[in-house]
Amino acid sequence: MPFRCNKCWKPTERTGNAYITTCSHIFCSQCGDPLFAGGGTAECPACHRILAGRDVQLMELSPGEAFQRMACWGLEPETILEMVNNALEFYAYQKQNEVVYASFLSKKVESKATQQERVYSDKMVEGQNSVNTLNRQIDTLRQDLAAIKQESQELQSQVSEKERQYAKLESGYEALRLKYGGHEVSSLPLSSPAPTQPLSRHRDVLRLIPPPSGSSLGTLPPVPTSTSSTRFPGTPTPARAFSSSLFATLKRPDTPHLLNRVVRKGGL
Ligand SMILES: [Zn+2]
Numbered sequence: 001m002p003f004r005c006n007k008c009w010k011p012t013e014r015t016g017n018a019y020i021t022t023c024s025h026i027f028c029s030q031c032g033d034p035l036f037a038g039g040g041t042a043e044c045p046a047c048h049r050i051l052a053g054r055d056v057q058l059m060e061l062s063p064g065e066a067f068q069r070m071a072c073w074g075l076e077p078e079t080i081l082e083m084v085n086n087a088l089e090f091y092a093y094q095k096q097n098e099v100v101y102a103s104f105l106s107k108k109v110e111s112k113a114t115q116q117e118r119v120y121s122d123k124m125v126e127g128q129n130s131v132n133t134l135n136r137q138i139d140t141l142r143q144d145l146a147a148i149k150q151e152s153q154e155l156q157s158q159v160s161e162k163e164r165q166y167a168k169l170e171s172g173y174e175a176l177r178l179k180y181g182g183h184e185v186s187s188l189p190l191s192s193p194a195p196t197q198p199l200s201r202h203r204d205v206l207r208l209i210p211p212p213s214g215s216s217l218g219t220l221p222p223v224p225t226s227t228s229s230t231r232f233p234g235t236p237t238p239a240r241a242f243s244s245s246l247f248a249t250l251k252r253p254d255t256p257h258l259l260n261r262v263v264r265k266g267g268l
């Protein structure tokens with residue numbers, strides 16, 4: 001398992017070279033060359049110790065078989081054990097640093113995940129609030145729609161009632177037209193007694209109907225209380241003039257509405 005550079009924490013190349021310091025740190029060529037290639041003093045990027053030229057060694061990480069076989073030749077066993085012990089301590093220290101670095105990365109990722117979770121949680125709360133607001137608006141719109149429907153039904157029933165009243169007035173108007181129409185009135189004998197009671201009722205109607213501009217209905221002749229047989233044939237009697245005026249008034253378009261007022265008052 002390759003070592004990791006103590007500055008950039010990238011794995012070193014097995015077949016390449018690396019800078020190893022007396023403070024037990026290792027750096028890749030890309031990080032170590034600018035610092036140690038000149039051979040002068042430099043500061044260790046990991047522990048900030050000042051290193052002289054002999055404190056830094058450019059080592060081959062995968063020495064050849066001949067070097068491995070002959071590296072300790074000619075040395076005393078104590079020296080060989082010391083070299084092996086130093087190498088194992090360096091290996092253990094580097095692996096311990098890698099564990100610390102992995103723990104640091106883990107905490108960094110965990111902190112970022114916690115921050116992202118908080119952001120998403122805030123977004124969720126904001127989205128839920130928006131949904132609640134929209135639900136309240138939907139409820140309000142539903143209530144408004146129900147009120148509009150109820151109002152529409154009430155208006156519809158009022159229209160139906162008005163139509164029923166209008167039909168009733170139309171039938172009453174038709175009956176009056178047939179009863180007091182120009183043909184029937186003009187065919188009455190001049191000597192026949194005047195229909196005092198019905199005419200007096202229709203004078204009430206005519207009082208409620210304002211005369212049109214230029215009309216002479218405002219000066220209706222008085223209701224005849226008696227007939228005269230001494231008039232010449234063809235001469236308009238007061239009863240004939242009143243009937244003609246009544247007929248003209250009943251043909252006016254606003255007469256059904258005014259008749260309705262009389263009907264409600266009990267006049268007809
Ligand atoms: Zn590096």
Ligand SMILES: [Zn+2]
Nearest residue numbers: 023025044047
């Ligand atoms: Zn160091």
